Amino acid sequence: MSTPLTHGHDEADQLYIETRELRVQGFLLFMVSDLVLFSSFIFAYLYLRNSGQGWPPAGGPHVDIWLAAMNSVVLFGSGATMHFALENWKHRNFIKFANWMMATIVLGCLFLGGQGVEYVSLYTKDHASWAGSGIFGASFFTLTGMHGFHVFVGVIYLITLLLQATAGKYTFSRYTGLTLGTLYWHFVDVIWVVLFSIFYLL
Amino acid sequence: MAVAAVHAGGIADHIHPEPQGFVRKYLFSIDHKIIGIQYLITAGVFLVLGGLLAELIRVQLMNANGGFMTPDTYNEVYSVHGSTMVWLVIIPMLTGGFGNFVFPLQIGARDVAFPWLNMLSFWLFPPAGLMLYGSFLMGAPAAGWTEYPPMSLQGQAGTSMWCAAIFLVGVSSTLTGINFLVTLLKMRAPGMTYTRMPLFCWAQFVTAPLLMIATTALGAALAALFIERQFGVPFFDPTKGGSPLLWQHMFWFYSHPAVYIMILPVFGIVSEVFPTFARKPIFGYKMIAFSSCSIAILGFMVWAHHMFTSGMAPFLQLPFMVLTMLIAIPTGIKIFSWVATLWGGKIHFSTAMLFAIGFIATFTLGGITGVFLAAVPFDLHAHGTYFIVAHLHYVLVGGSLMGIFSGIYFWYPKMTGRLMSEKLGKWSFWLFFIGFNGTFLPMHNMGLLGMPRRVAEYDPQFQTLNRIASSFSFVMTIAILLTIINVLYSIKKGKRAGHNPWNARTLEWQIPSPPHYYNFKHIPSVFANPYDFNEPLPYRGLEEELTDSPAPMGAH
Numbered sequence: 239m240s241t242p243l244t245h246g247h248d249e250a251d252q253l254y255i256e257t258r259e260l261r262v263q264g265f266l267l268f269m270v271s272d273l274v275l276f277s278s279f280i281f282a283y284l285y286l287r288n289s290g291q292g293w294p295p296a297g298g299p300h301v302d303i304w305l306a307a308m309n310s311v312v313l314f315g316s317g318a319t320m321h322f323a324l325e326n327w328k329h330r331n332f333i334k335f336a337n338w339m340m341a342t343i344v345l346g347c348l349f350l351g352g353q354g355v356e357y358v359s360l361y362t363k364d365h366a367s368w369a370g371s372g373i374f375g376a377s378f379f380t381l382t383g384m385h386g387f388h389v390f391v392g393v394i395y396l397i398t399l400l401l402q403a404t405a406g407k408y409t410f411s412r413y414t415g416l417t418l419g420t421l422y423w424h425f426v427d428v429i430w431v432v433l434f435s436i437f438y439l440l
Numbered sequence: 441m442a443v444a445a446v447h448a449g450g451i452a453d454h455i456h457p458e459p460q461g462f463v464r465k466y467l468f469s470i471d472h473k474i475i476g477i478q479y480l481i482t483a484g485v486f487l488v489l490g491g492l493l494a495e496l497i498r499v500q501l502m503n504a505n506g507g508f509m510t511p512d513t514y515n516e517v518y519s520v521h522g523s524t525m526v527w528l529v530i531i532p533m534l535t536g537g538f539g540n541f542v543f544p545l546q547i548g549a550r551d552v553a554f555p556w557l558n559m560l561s562f563w564l565f566p567p568a569g570l571m572l573y574g575s576f577l578m579g580a581p582a583a584g585w586t587e588y589p590p591m592s593l594q595g596q597a598g599t600s601m602w603c604a605a606i607f608l609v610g611v612s613s614t615l616t617g618i619n620f621l622v623t624l625l626k627m628r629a630p631g632m633t634y635t636r637m638p639l640f641c642w643a644q645f646v647t648a649p650l651l652m653i654a655t656t657a658l659g660a661a662l663a664a665l666f667i668e669r670q671f672g673v674p675f676f677d678p679t680k681g682g683s684p685l686l687w688q689h690m691f692w693f694y695s696h697p698a699v700y701i702m703i704l705p706v707f708g709i710v711s712e713v714f715p716t717f718a719r720k721p722i723f724g725y726k727m728i729a730f731s732s733c734s735i736a737i738l739g740f741m742v743w744a745h746h747m748f749t750s751g752m753a754p755f756l757q758l759p760f761m762v763l764t765m766l767i768a769i770p771t772g773i774k775i776f777s778w779v780a781t782l783w784g785g786k787i788h789f790s791t792a793m794l795f796a797i798g799f800i801a802t803f804t805l806g807g808i809t810g811v812f813l814a815a816v817p818f819d820l821h822a823h824g825t826y827f828i829v830a831h832l833h834y835v836l837v838g839g840s841l842m843g844i845f846s847g848i849y850f851w852y853p854k855m856t857g858r859l860m861s862e863k864l865g866k867w868s869f870w871l872f873f874i875g876f877n878g879t880f881l882p883m884h885n886m887g888l889l890g891m892p893r894r895v896a897e898y899d900p901q902f903q904t905l906n907r908i909a910s911s912f913s914f915v916m917t918i919a920i921l922l923t924i925i926n927v928l929y930s931i932k933k934g935k936r937a938g939h940n941p942w943n944a945r946t947l948e949w950q951i952p953s954p955p956h957y958y959n960f961k962h963i964p965s966v967f968a969n970p971y972d973f974n975e976p977l978p979y980r981g982l983e984e985e986l987t988d989s990p991a992p993m994g995a996h
Contacts, residue, residue, distance in 0.1 A: 260553045260626055267618040271656045278660030278690060282675060285686050295681060373681040376673045380664070 258414045265418045269425055272388075276429055279384065280436065283377035295372050302356065303438045309352035310434050313389075316345035317427040320396075324420045330410045332403075339400045342423070346393040353386050378437060385433055388426050395419055458957035468563075470555035471957055475562050476541030477855060480848075482566055483532040484924070489573065490524035493517050495917060498879075498910040504900040514896035515582035516598075520572060522585025523602065526698070527609045528569045530840045534705035535616055535651060536562065538847050539644045541855060543620070545948035546638045548629025548966065550959050553622040557615055564612035571605035584894055586691060589676035589684045593669060603666040610655045610662065613701075617651030620644055629947075631966035636978075638946045638970050639728055643708025646732040650697045650704075650739065658694030661687060688750055692743035700739040702836060703803075704732055706843030707774055710796040713850050714778050716944045717793040718785025721971040724777035731770030738767050748816050749823045757816050764814035771807055775800060790942070791865030795846035798873050802838025806831060809884070824894075827887025833880045845872070845923060852927070853941050857953040858934030864926045872919035878912025939986055945977060946970045951985045961985055 287293045294300060323338035357379075399419045402408065408416060459465055469475060496517050500508040509517065544552055552558050579596025581587055592599050624645045628637070637645070664675045665687065674680035676687045707728070715722040722728065742764040748757055778800060787793065809831040812818050822828060845868075852860050882905040887893075891902045898906070940949040947970070951960060961984050968978035 260622055263622045263626060264554060264557075264618055267621055267652060271614050271618065271652050274653050274656040275660050278657045278693075279664075282660070282664060282686055282690065285689070286675070286681070286683060289681075289683050291681055373674055376664075376668070376675045376682065379673070380667065 254412055254414075258412075261414060262418065265421070269422070272425070273429075276381075276384070276432075279377070279381050280432065283381060283436065286373045286377055291373075294374050301378070301438060302359065305352065305356050305359075306434060306438050309349055309356070310430065312345050312352060313349045313427060313430050316342045316349065317424055319345060320420050320423045324416060327403075327408075327410070327413055327416055336400065336404070339396060339403075343393055343396050343400070346389055346396065349389055350386060350393070353382065353389075381433055382437070385426070385429055388429070392423055392426050395422060468559060470551070470559050472540045472544050472552050472555065472558060473855075473955060473959075475558055476537050476539070478562055479532050479536035479540060479565070480538075482562075482569070483529050483537060484927075486524050486528040486569055487533075487920070488924070490521055490529055491917060491920060493521035493524065495913065497521060498913040500896060501898070501906045502910045504898055504903045504906075506897040509896065511896040512582065515584075515894070516576065516580035518894060519581045519584050519587070519602075520576070523572060523581070523606065524569075525836065526585060526702070527606055528565075528572065530702045530836060530844070531613065531698070532565055532609075533844050534702065534840065535613070535620070535644070535647060536565065538640075538709065538844075538851065539616070539620060539647075539705060542851060542948060543641045543644045544623060544627075545854075545951070545955060545959060546641050546946050547624065547627065547632050548947055548960065548964050549623060549627040550963070552619050553627060554619050557619050561612045561615045561619065564608050564615075568605045568608035568612070571601055571608070575599075575601040575605070586695070587665070588691075589665065589668075589682075589687050590678065592665065593677055600666055600669050603662045603669070607659055607662045607666070610659045613651045613655040614659070617648045617653075617655070621648040621652065624648065629963050629966055635726065635729075636966055636969045639711035639722065639725065640705075640708035640946075642729040642732060643705045643711070646736045647701055647704045650701050650736055654694045654697035654701070654740070657690060658698075661690035661694065664690070685747070685750060685752065688747050689743070692746045693740075696743040696746065697736070697739045699835070700735055702840045703843075704735065706799065706803075706840050706847075707732065709843045709847040709850070710778065710799055712944070712946065713792050713796040713846055714781045715971050715973070716850075716942050717788045717790055717796075718782050719788070719973055720781055720785040721973060722777070723780035723783075724773070725969065725971065727773050728777050731773045734770045735767060738763060738770075742767065745814055745819070748819045761814055761816050765811055768807065768811050775804055775807075790849070791860070791862055791869055792846045792849035792942075794866065794869045795842050795849060798869065799839060799842040799846060802834055802842060802873075802876065806834030806838055809834065822887055824892055825887035826883040826891045826893055829893050830880050830883035830887060833883070837876060837880070842872075845869075848923070848927065850942070852930065853937030854948055854953050854955070856931055856934070857937055858930050859937045859941060860926050860930045860934055864922055864929075868919050868922035868926065870919075871915050871922065875912045875914070875916030875919055879909050879916055882906075882909045945973065947979060950977065950979060950982050 319338050319341040323335050323342060326332075326334040326338060396419060399416055402415065403413075459469075466474060469478070496509065497514070500506050500514055500517075502508075506514070540552070540558065544550075575581060575598030578598045578601065580598040581592065581602040582595050583591040583599070587595075587599065587602065624637075624641060667673050668675050668677065668682070674682035676682045676684050678684060711722060711728055742760055744752060744756055744760045745764045748760075782797075809827070813822060813828070813831060849860055849865055852858075886902050886905050886909075889902065891898055937953055939951065939953050942949070947964065947966075948955070950964075960982075962981045964979045964981040966979055968975065970978060972978070
């Protein structure tokens with residue numbers, strides 16, 4: 239917690255202000271294209287699901303809604319902790335920020351663990367290869383797997399942000415990186431709302 | 441990120457020194473101008489390779505019973521030819537090449553928004569090309585550039601390589617799109633409002649979201665195909681519950697907008713060339729800009745017109761037919777605007793201008809056959825025939841490639857400081873124009889008579905037409921070689937260009953050729969649009985630019 243409080247109107251500071259808009263804009267556009275990626279696979283899933291064979295396909299595995307629901311609670315909880323982390327940063331409380339960040343990271347890992355448990359159980363129930371579950375495997379594993387990969391990347395992203403904040407990269411008035419990280423984490427949450435609805439509830 | 445990338449004003453006037461050493465200066469450069477030239481050179485190499493494959497196709501089709509290649513090899517050759525031309529030549533040249541080099545100069549920026557990302561975009565591109573050509577070693581993709589399943593599922597290992605290669609180009613395009621969009625939104629010089637941007641910038645501005653959004657959808661399709669091929673997870677295989685039509689939806693949701701990725705920047709190029717060489721303000725500036733936007737939006741809504749014969753739900757055919765035909769309206773607006781720009785102008789027939797005029801002629805014909813094909817009854821007849829081949833080559837060669845050539849002749853002096861040979865250029869244009877029409881005009885006829893595309897052997901009744909097409913294709917090849925020779929020859933021997941050989945009025949022509957590393961000594965301000973040829977130049981703050989012009993490339 240060495241430098242977040244220091245201020246200096248040096249060149250780097252000026253550069254930061256002038257490139258902030260660019261970085262925010264670029265990040266938002268990146269998320270738009272990421273959204274298109276998810277939308278394409280969701281379209282593919284709905285297309286296959288409505289191709290008239292019934293869902294889930296006969297003989298295929300059934301998903302465990304309770305495990306997924308618990309997992310969802312974990313992920314939405316991590317969205318809340320991330321929010322608290324950013325709020326505490328805005329209120330200049332570094333210790334609380336770091337604690338909430340660590341909580342978020344732990345919850346993110348828990349979610350990944352839960353997904354692992356789900357995959358293993360589906361795999362063993364299916365008694366066949368990953369591919370054996372047909373279009374169920376195609377759409378379910380690709381979409382949730384892609385989301386899981388985003389969570390995994392997100393966890394690494396958050397760890398990096400925490401380390402950077404500890405090393406004094408952000409000040410209490412300049413923390414665009416943290417805002418973008420929060421945005422990414424909420425984005426992953428929102429995608430999960432959609433995936434949970436279409437795979438488990440629908 | 442270098443300070444050179446910062447928005448105008450304040451610290452932006454602080455200029456970092458140019459990196460020294462070959463590697464940082466020319467190989468892993470973060471300078472948008474060098475990256476643009478890198479794109480052009482790399483895509484130029486792939487143009488030669490793709491052109492060679494095209495000639496192999498034409499040699500094979502000289503005789504009705506083929507005989508030059510086996511049908512399997514022939515399938516591989518035309519598949520890689522198509523993939524090369526779309527993803528490794530036209531799109532990288534127009535967006536990565538001209539886009540990178542020209543538009544940051546035109547809006548008065550020091551670089552694009554994310555120079556390092558730009559470098560990454562470029563360096564994803566050559567490996568992708570190597571992968572595509574490497575696939576020949578393991579059985580290249582053989583189901584056409586569209587790789588429809590279930591055929592592509594049966595293809596050899598090279599098809600998976602194709603997926604990975606195109607995915608890589610796709611990531612590169614997406615990053616470029618994001619980069620360009622942010623640059624155009626946030627880094628315009630003071631006074632450069634949206635209605636004062638040169639039309640080439642408008643074209644890139646409209647293309648960037650297409651790159652960003654459509655290409656991601658293609659990435660999803662390619663990932664699905666790759667997963668299916670490698671792990672047997674069925675998305676597209678009907679015997680395992682998948683749907684081949686799903687591929688067509690996902691693929692064309694990208695590839696129809698991709699058609700506009702390949703033509704909108706060309707509209708931008710010719711919109712710069714026409715007013716400059718007709719010495720007249722462009723007619724209907726706003727209409728040209730806004731019609732680009734409506735083309736882009738409509739482009740996302742018409743993909744299924746590629747699927748009229750594929751067993752898609754019939755009630756979808758009418759809306760897709762009408763929406764497709766609607767695109768002719770904004771396109772027509774542009775063509776009339778260009779003709780009106782030429783009307784009564786003092787036309788200077790330089791090579792760039794010739795290519796641009798040739799573009800209007802051939803692209804219009806390609807566009808009109810596009811309206812024919814939008815009509816479901818006609819499409820049912822012409823689908824899968826050489827009429828489609830003729831149509832798409834009129835749009836992509838007569839449209840995109842002509843525009844690219846026009847752009848090369850137009851901006852070459854800015855890139856190198858030297859002029860290309862006009863004599864060689866005019867030979868190149870006329871041979872190209874004659875060769876191109878001689879090659880592809882007969883194909884309309886072949887298609888209407890019923891010759892199917894993608895066949896290695898055909899009915900002898902088409903032999904005469906095919907021989908005409910093949911013979912003219914050699915003329916076209918010679919024309920392209922002449923331009924390549926011209927490019928190489930002029931680097932050393934071309935006449936010195938000075939900073940503004942065409943007396944053009946957009947911003948990039950007001951600074952030295954080639955421009956400095958940091959583009960502008962001071963970020964200029966803009967107070968009018970660039971096309972009023974009788975008014976003084978609409979820029980302030982350029983007084984010092986030409987005081988110590990660097991020596992042109994290769995001057996020693």
